[in-house]
Amino acid sequence: MPAIADWIQGPEWAVAVTVAAYAAALLLRNKFKWMHPLFTGAAAVILFLTFTDISYEDYRIGGDLILFMLGPATVALGVPLYKHSQRLRRHIPGILAGVMAGSVVSIAGAWLLASVSGLSTAILYSMIPKSVTAAVSVPLSEQLGGIPELTAVLTVLTGLIGSMFGPMVLKLFGIRRDLAIGVAVGTASHGIGTARLVNDSEWQASVSALSMSLSCIITPIFILPLYWLI
Structure with missing residues (x-):
């Protein structure tokens, strides 16, 4: 044997x-x-x-x-986005505002935690892209000087926690509108959270898929000023 x-x-x-x-x-x-x-x-x-x-x-x-293979799998989440594209266009300003706010909070939260805990710059750079999909967060961490393996773990954990508890926590705080839930989950929990919403509401999933996509664009842009400061 x-x-x-x-x-x-x-x-x-x-x-x-x-x-x-x-x-x-x-x-x-x-x-x-x-x-x-x-x-x-x-x-x-x-x-x-x-x-x-x-x-x-x-x-x-x-x-x-x-x-x-996460790249092709993530593209598949564009199906509900395409099916609700007309309806999504009417909510673009609100979705964009929510994604921008969520991206800022995610980056600021990681920076604050790293600063308070005295973590190294490499760990900080590994943490700040955790809320975008792994296909973006891992190469972004590597380019910033982070630890790609750590970023991959944090990204999966972020998506997993958001998928498991995100909708429940939002409802506990009285957030029940499909649009708000989709933006919050897509921005914070990327593809894993979006896949969870497919089982709950196709409209929520389409909003989440768009929010996830916008977050992949906005987060790297917002990270640049912090990178220059550090």
Whole structure:
């Protein structure tokens, strides 16, 4: 029987493990509605790597391939955006204002947390793009001088937390309008949050998809002044 070291040389095994873990998580979600498949699937992959003593560097060979596919997967979220394009045009000023405010708050929050905690500049640059999709946040972090691997983790965590708790928290604060929920989730939780809204409301998902796209443009622009100051 071949040793583990013999079959982890290529990317295929990491892709297979990731897909299998997510498929199993979806089956669990069908039985236990409160279990988020991304959270469960990620936990399963982490446990697998821990118990098999496989390093993250070995897993990343296939993980980067999955990360590359995030681009095409994110484009698929444009379907509800296209279907509601006429209606969205009437709300462009409000959506744009909300995305700009959300991007500023996200960047300022990361900067404040890093400053108060005494974190290094590299970690700060790794944190500030966390609210945009990984296809943008990871290369942006690398160009700023951050740690791409840390940015990838923070980006997924941000999207996951927003997907799991975002709509619930918004409703607790009395925010129930579809437009407001879509802007908040899309700006703060990128593709993961948007994918969650597809199951709740196609209109919310279309607003979220547009907000996510605008955030990918606005956030790098707003980061530039902070980069020059630091």
